[in-house]
Amino acid sequence: MLRIWLFLSLLFCGSMAAHSQPADALAWLKKIGEAQKKLNYYGTFVYAHDGQLESMMIVHSSSAEGERERLVHLNGIAREVIRNNDLVTCIFPEEKSVLVAHRNNLSTSPFVQSESLEIFEAYYHISLGEKERIAGVLTQRIDLEPKDVYRYGYRFWVSPEGLLLRSDLLDGDGSAIEQIMFTDIHLVEKIPHELMSPKIDLTGFKWFRQEPTVALDESVKGRWRVTVLPDGFSLKSQNLHQEEGGRVEHMLISDGLASISIFIEKYNRDEARMGDFRVGALNGFGRPLGDYVVVVVGDVPLATVRLIAESVVAND
Amino acid sequence: MAGNEQIKSQVSSFMDGEIEKDEVSLLCKRMANDQELREQWRDYHLIRDVLTQQLPEQSNVDLSARIQNALSDEPAFSAKTKTASTGLVKRLSGLAVAASVAILGVVVVLNTAVQPNGGETTILASNTPTSNAAVTQVAELSSGSVSTDQPMDPRLNKYLVDHSEYAVSASVHGILPYARIVGHPPVRK
Numbered sequence: 001m002l003r004i005w006l007f008l009s010l011l012f013c014g015s016m017a018a019h020s021q022p023a024d025a026l027a028w029l030k031k032i033g034e035a036q037k038k039l040n041y042y043g044t045f046v047y048a049h050d051g052q053l054e055s056m057m058i059v060h061s062s063s064a065e066g067e068r069e070r071l072v073h074l075n076g077i078a079r080e081v082i083r084n085n086d087l088v089t090c091i092f093p094e095e096k097s098v099l100v101a102h103r104n105n106l107s108t109s110p111f112v113q114s115e116s117l118e119i120f121e122a123y124y125h126i127s128l129g130e131k132e133r134i135a136g137v138l139t140q141r142i143d144l145e146p147k148d149v150y151r152y153g154y155r156f157w158v159s160p161e162g163l164l165l166r167s168d169l170l171d172g173d174g175s176a177i178e179q180i181m182f183t184d185i186h187l188v189e190k191i192p193h194e195l196m197s198p199k200i201d202l203t204g205f206k207w208f209r210q211e212p213t214v215a216l217d218e219s220v221k222g223r224w225r226v227t228v229l230p231d232g233f234s235l236k237s238q239n240l241h242q243e244e245g246g247r248v249e250h251m252l253i254s255d256g257l258a259s260i261s262i263f264i265e266k267y268n269r270d271e272a273r274m275g276d277f278r279v280g281a282l283n284g285f286g287r288p289l290g291d292y293v294v295v296v297v298g299d300v301p302l303a304t305v306r307l308i309a310e311s312v313v314a315n316d
Numbered sequence: 317m318a319g320n321e322q323i324k325s326q327v328s329s330f331m332d333g334e335i336e337k338d339e340v341s342l343l344c345k346r347m348a349n350d351q352e353l354r355e356q357w358r359d360y361h362l363i364r365d366v367l368t369q370q371l372p373e374q375s376n377v378d379l380s381a382r383i384q385n386a387l388s389d390e391p392a393f394s395a396k397t398k399t400a401s402t403g404l405v406k407r408l409s410g411l412a413v414a415a416s417v418a419i420l421g422v423v424v425v426l427n428t429a430v431q432p433n434g435g436e437t438t439i440l441a442s443n444t445p446t447s448n449a450a451v452t453q454v455a456e457l458s459s460g461s462v463s464t465d466q467p468m469d470p471r472l473n474k475y476l477v478d479h480s481e482y483a484v485s486a487s488v489h490g491i492l493p494y495a496r497i498v499g500h501p502p503v504r505k
Contacts, residue, residue, distance in 0.1 A: 032488060045491075047495045047499045049499065052499075054499045056498060056499070071491060071498050072498070073498045079498045081494045081497055083494070099477060101477075101481055156488075167488075180491065180495060241478075250478065250482065252482045252483070252485070254483075254486035256486070257488055259479070259482070259483035259486045259493075261475070261479035261482055261483070273471055281496070282496065284472075297475055
C-alpha cells in the first residue's frame, strides 16, 4: 500500500513539475522585459556567426530621459552604433560614412510591452534548462523550440536581474546559427559619461541622414498588403520612407521573437536584389511585382521569407 | 633581432594595457608600417576571443568549436599560437574576465591615438577568415577584411541596416539587431 502511495505521490509531483515548468520559464522571460526598461549596464560580449567571432562592447542606460545605448566593434574595424531614444547613428569607418536614422516606431516587443507571454506557448515548446554560469553569473537557461518550420528556435541564459547574458538562435537541427555571449557584465547605478561617447574622429566622413518615416495607418493607407502569414506572425508597423530613388514602403512582421521586414519599391534594374540571399542569421528573398520589387529579410528560415514575399499584393 | 622581439613584446603589453600612453602612438605607427606586427595584433585578438568566451559544454559549442578546430587546423595560426602562449595567452587564460576589461581600455586609447592621423584604423587590422570550409558561404561578408575588388551592394546594405533598426522594436533584447549591423561589414555584390 505504501508503495502505491509512493508511486501516486511521485506521479503527482512529476505531473506538477511538468506543468509548472512552462510557467516558471515564462516568469523568467518576463524578467527580460523588465530588465530592459530599467537597468544600467555595460560589458563586452562575443557575437558568433558563420564561423566568425566578433568582440563587442555594449553600454546601456535607462533614465527618466529615456534609453541610450552604444555598441562598439572591438576587433578590426571599429564600427559603432549609438542609439539615443529614437535616434540611431551608425558609424562605418571602412566606408568613412555615418548613417543617422530616426526610428519612429515604439517598441512592439511583448517583452517590453508587458503583454502576456503565454502567446509564445502556441508556437514554441517552452521549458526550463539547466542553471549555468555565464560571465561569472549564475543564469537560468530557457529553451524555446518551434512547433513549426516557419521559425527558428532559441536558447536564452537569463541573469537573476533579467539580463540576457547569452542567446543562441537555432536552426531546425538544433545547431546554432548565431550566438551572443557576454564575457563580462557590470550592473551600475549610473553609466559614466565617457562610456557613451564615441572616440572615433569623424573628420572627412560622409553623413547620410534618413528622413523620418511616415507611419501608415487608417488615415494614410499603404499600397501593399501581405496575404499570407504563418500563425503567430502579425503586422507590427507599416511605414513609408521617402528616398532619393522614390518611396519605399516598409512593413515589420513579428511573432514576438523573430522579426521580418518587407520592403517594396520601384524596380531598378541596376540595384534590384532578386532571388535568395543570406547574411549571417538573416535570410532574404527578392521578387518583381509589376513595376516594383518586393524584398523580404528576417531572422527566420528561407521558406518563411519566400512565403511572405510571394504573398504581397497591391491594395485595391 | 633583439629589437624586433622587444617590439613584439610591446604589442603583447599593448594588448594587456600595460604600456605608457606616450608609447602608444609610436607603436601604432610601427604597426601601420609592419605587416608582421599587424598580424601579431590580429592573432592576439583571435586568441583572446577564443579564450575569453568561456566555451560551454560540448553540446552547446556549435560555432565556437568549429572556430577552434579551424584555428588548430591552420598551420600558420597554430605556430603563432604557440609563440604567443608563452606570454599573453598564459596570462589571459587565467584572467579571462579581467582581460576583457583591459581590452576595452586599450581600444579606447587606440582610437584616440590613431584617428587624428587619418586612415590608420587599418592598424587594428582585421580578423582574416580561417580556411574553414563551413565558413565559406558568408565568410567573406562577415570578416573584417573583405576584398575591395567587388563593388558595394548599397541596396542590400540599406535593407539590412533598415531591417535591423526596425527589428530592435520587436526584439527580445535590444542588442542583437545592432550586433548584426556592427558585426557584418558592408555586403559586396
